[in-house]
Amino acid sequence: MADPEIKSYEPHHESQSAAVTESRPVKAVLMAIALAFLAIFLLLPLIVVFHEALAKGVGAYTEALSSPDTRSAIRLTLLVAAISVPLNVVFGISAAWAIAKFEFKGKAFLTTLIDLPFSVSPVISGLVYVLLFGAQGLLGTWLKAHGIVILFAVPGIVLATIFVTFPFVARELIPLMQEQGNGDEEAALSLGASGWQAFWYVTLPNVKWGLLYGVLLCNARAMGEFGAVSVVSGHIRGLTNTMPLHVEILYNEYNAVGAFAVASLLAGLALVTLVLKTLLEMRYGAELAATRGH
């Protein structure tokens, strides 16, 4: 039996017709504006951060980073990310699964709710936690009676961070899962796989790049969050200061080298995230194209 030729799946290039192509000077001006904008608002600040951090030499830089308060801030930031990112991965996958694969009442409402942290100012979300858990708050008396400390301590910071980074994983997975539909899972079940096996062998590999992408963004935000954390943290040095909060404190104390040294770490994180994100997008884009060809 003759097979039709195996199709090759070349990346699709959009061909540009002459009608929508601008003239050379227009192109040059547009590119110059974009590049100038990038240079002034992104590249320049980045250079300044590293320049200021190293202004008094490498010695002062490493010394600034090894002060006990700074190290405690770094540890706390890592701890907060280590707790909030996995929790949001679990939540994000469950929410995306529920929204993409099932029909139920209130689905639109849930989708809107997931977006809420994006539309609310982080400071407001921090304040909500103060109103809820603070001494005069709704649950304050009860918490005090049971000796549970949330506000101005690590639990508060973790809660605020989770809230702010809530949407990242879910938003990434929902459209992906919706596009993929239920077919693969049904096929796995019909072949005898249990629900867990179907999830583990089929669903998760199908969304792995999207998931990784979401985790990356979620992590970057968890480590860099300022507003909400600032409200609930209490700024206790060596105890409840995360890296962004610590930068502010050092800066306010005219400790430029210290402030910029910590800031350079955050900037470094941003750069690493950016590179990984670009790599993922290249990979993830190919994956999506394959999905469409499928």
Added chain:
Amino acid sequence: MEVRVVNVRKEFERFPALHDVSLDIRSGELIALLGPSGSGKTTLLRLIAGLERPTKGAIFFGDEDASQKSIQERNVGFVFQHYALFRHMTVADNIGFGLKVRHGAARPSAQEIRRRALELLDLVQLSGLEKRYPAQLSGGQRQRVALARAMAIEPKVLLLDEPFGALDAQVRRELRRWLREIHDRTGHTTVFVTHDQEEALELADRVVVMSQGRIEQVGTADDIYDTPNSPFVYSFIGESSSLPVKVENGEIWIADRPIGLQAPHAPSGEAVLHFRPHDVELLDGCSGCIAGTVAASRRVAGTRRVELEIGGQRQRVEIELPVDHPAAQKSRVAFRPRRWKLFPAA
């Protein structure tokens, strides 16, 4: 494995998709569920598979009531219209998936799984492609991998949902012949869904014609084509023409003229006459015939289709004439259906 569907009703959010459907599928049979979209054919297939649960009624696999069993316990091979191959797995891993997810002693060794996968790949004539990924295969190849994957679990029943629906016409015809061969060689009880009557009539031992959540007729291709039991089957399968008529004392009339057809058992009153456009007898004179004015004439392959306007109501019917028949040149044509059926007026 013999499958019996007994008085099954299925509702989706109070909307009935199937009304009280019963069907006996014999062991080793290749059977087609044929109907337009929305007729409930896919719902019936998914109920047999266990992808849906019936609202009422039961489904038996042999003597066993399978209705309350999960899809995993039913051990059916399901082939999806859009293949649903696992895109991150190679062809061999796709085929071996059903064996890999088994537990304990039921799970063959990795070597054995691989051996079985290669064997099945050979059966579906794709040897040598085991390391490919689904995206590197053509549509026809993907569908064959999907079938091999479904057969790997040694299913009691093979269920195929529009298996060739997403393929182009030529590949479809080839795969059709190939599926028949595979079926004859392996002897699986096989149910497939299609909206393509040619596919159903050519491929299946028996065809189940469905419409609006009900089974209209079950029978061989000959039964279905030659003795349709409802106006729906008459018009859905093959070409058909229909005319409103009147029955009086066992004689069929159109307006004020008898047309020379006797229906001794039909009750008197309004009725609809159905016949095949090619199954007519052309007449010269007209005493007891259907006569009409030629309204349009088209050449279709080896024959000529003529559209006639009948009587004062200007009812239009189509009949087929040989290309060189003199009647094709006339403005009036008289004929009488050779084979026909009366149905009560709706």
